[in-house]
Amino acid sequence: MRPLIFITNDDGISAKGIKSLIDVAVEFGDVLIIAPDKPQSGMGHAITINHPLRLDSSRLFEGLTAFTCTGTPVDCVKLGIYEVMHRKPDLIVSGFNHGENTSTNVLYSGTMSAVVEGAMENIPSIGFSLCDFDADADFSEAQEIARKVIRKSLDSSFPSHVCFNVNIPKLKNEKIKGIKICRQAHAFWEDRFDKRMDQFNKPYYWLTGDFTNADAGEDTDLFALENGYASIVPTQFDMTAYKVIDEIKNWEI
């Protein structure tokens, strides 16, 4: 029996990235697509609890079952499992994201939160991002990487309660050198707000900033990408800072 592969993203159902990922996934199994009806970048692990959710059939992908959802990528995963499939798929893939989801961006990324949700459900789950924000980005190299990672993931014993964060470099004149297993780099946004005045002379703000790598390690996702490799960070949802538990116990609050 062909595996059942669930597909979502955060750029919305009409993005080029999800179509490019679907084209790879259908080589490996039967697919179900539920994706946001509008861009949901930066939605992180948000779920929709103060508004009802809508789910509408989509005819975008000929011969494939697809729905749009009014909610977030995590909503898409929950609706897929508990309302549409009434079972767990064999694999969840999310992406291709238009733009990198390296390092601490895993926290802001809807693409990655969808697969972190998959890990919570103990479903093998992989988020794919191409380091190119262009709406017309060329995903052919990314597809090659995805093909390898999906094949190996289906053939192997996928680690329980873990998901993969796969980032693929944007390379022009050279080939991707390979795939490195990495840790999340210690890197941060130095935020800025672009303050503008509206037609009533009242201020509004656009979030912007620079992403800065504070990590000299050669085992990070950012190092791999800078050196022409795709990166995989195995990612977990246990956020306990085990290293400081004993220290805080000594505080005797």
Next chain:
Amino acid sequence: MRPLIFITNDDGISAKGIKSLIDVAVEFGDVLIIAPDKPQSGMGHAITINHPLRLDSSRLFEGLTAFTCTGTPVDCVKLGIYEVMHRKPDLIVSGFNHGENTSTNVLYSGTMSAVVEGAMENIPSIGFSLCDFDADADFSEAQEIARKVIRKSLDSSFPSHVCFNVNIPKLKNEKIKGIKICRQAHAFWEDRFDKRMDQFNKPYYWLTGDFTNADAGEDTDLFALENGYASIVPTQFDMTAYKVIDEIKNWEI
């Protein structure tokens, strides 16, 4: 000089919880309040990038500087640091949340994401939640716990790039037994969708479900709370699953 304490929440500026936390914070320092203008529960680490943000002065708290923000709790923290204070505060507190943020709820919780953002900025940051969803909940015991945790946090060397997830049990006829330093329990939502039909006979869905503890450990936040203790989980933003890195390297993708 009195410390500068930044206060936010995810239930919105008019919630009883944030007022109860402000009343504790002013005992320890000067405060700046920026809170969402509407409930933002379940927003996780979402940031607002597809809409502009608004920031409006609030007169809700006499003698204190407060703003409402149209965005998420993480937006509030970013606006506070980079647009309003133009410096890092000495402490960030978020809450009191109306309802628990134990275990994997740390991922969904706007209350906790605000302080995870604080940890990324390397600011001592503490999220406080009372295990009582009632809008009129009694926060007096929670205030006692917050007082102890804030005092100790300001007097101690707060661990770098870590935040605290503090949950306080709802107890009626007994006192809280103390405060336990814990790990995040391995517990999950078994989701359900409440499917209803609108006035045009089209379906819509409300997310609901049951939270189930799959963790028999006695060192978890859920165990502490069930046994009458408040829990503190030191929480980090590095989500790398270090334990499986070598295993995946052996896959030779």
